Amino acid sequence: MIAQASQEWGFFQVVNHGISQDVLLKMRKEQMKLFKKPFHEKMNDKQLNLSAGSYRWGTPSATCLQQLSWSEAFHVPLTDISNSIHHPTTLSSTMEHFATTVSELAHNLARILSERMGYKSKYFREICLPHTCYVRMNRYPACPISPQVFGLMPHTDSDFLTILHQDEIGGLQLVRDGKWISVKPNPEALIINIGDLFQAWSNGVYKSVEHRVVTNKAKERFSTAFFLCPSYDTEIRSCFEPSVYKRFTFREFRQQVQEDVKKYGYKVGLPRFLMSTH
Numbered sequence: 001m002i003a004q005a006s007q008e009w010g011f012f013q014v015v016n017h018g019i020s021q022d023v024l025l026k027m028r029k030e031q032m033k034l035f036k037k038p039f040h041e042k043m044n045d046k047q048l049n050l051s052a053g054s055y056r057w058g059t060p061s062a063t064c065l066q067q068l069s070w071s072e073a074f075h076v077p078l079t080d081i082s083n084s085i086h087h088p089t090t091l092s093s094t095m096e097h098f099a100t101t102v103s104e105l106a107h108n109l110a111r112i113l114s115e116r117m118g119y120k121s122k123y124f125r126e127i128c129l130p131h132t133c134y135v136r137m138n139r140y141p142a143c144p145i146s147p148q149v150f151g152l153m154p155h156t157d158s159d160f161l162t163i164l165h166q167d168e169i170g171g172l173q174l175v176r177d178g179k180w181i182s183v184k185p186n187p188e189a190l191i192i193n194i195g196d197l198f199q200a201w202s203n204g205v206y207k208s209v210e211h212r213v214v215t216n217k218a219k220e221r222f223s224t225a226f227f228l229c230p231s232y233d234t235e236i237r238s239c240f241e242p243s244v245y246k247r248f249t250f251r252e253f254r255q256q257v258q259e260d261v262k263k264y265g266y267k268v269g270l271p272r273f274l275m276s277t278h
């Protein structure tokens, strides 16, 4: 069923995911506390021992309101979390627990999806190590000029797969048959979506679907995401021939995305790596 959903929708929601509500709620509570800190503390968070640039807000490359994402986020590589365990805080130990549990689920899902493609291997366990995966905590403040601006601009995820936990507010939308549809919020569920790398690896069978977040006029919203990513040197190639995409390393993919964002203001993504047809 999950393989079918990954082919048709690129997204699915699971309720019996095996991660306790306790872990999810504690994570949410710590995340809310973190975002409540004053701006200058979030910008230079020494307590957390995070790498520079883990706190982000808005869209640095935006040149007009339509390109601005009305949100703030902490983008935390799993290694940062385990490093901060030497000086543990409630936040770091909660994040550590969340990340290890959700990472295990991500690996299990990746294994099931790859087995469905006829692959029985430790491929994802070998290439997606803790230092290359990350957790992203998002906060979408209430937006007085909603719906003029997005909470998060339309995008596809540049990873193998993403596991997302959202609160009860709603706002996540995905493309289906050319139309935007809303994902019904269920704080007990986890949302799984296929990223660009799984689409390339599965030769286009599993779909990396465009999604966005719309703003809410009255209420703030929180979500927490786990991204299953390989090391930069990993070569992504399709698991069967003839291949739709050229081979590329994750580094090449990221560089191309950054170049396109700079040049055109948006990510072109996988179509850049299509095999030429002549």
Ligand SMILES: O=C(O)CCC(=O)C(=O)O
Pocket (backbone or CB within 6 Å): 136, 138, 152, 157, 164, 166, 171, 172, 211, 212, 213, 222, 223, 225
């Ligand atoms: O907050 C959400 O619902 C979506 C977040 C998301 O798409 C992302 O962080 O890539």
Ligand SMILES: [Fe+2]
Pocket (backbone or CB within 6 Å): 155, 156, 157, 211
């Ligand atoms: Fe996303």
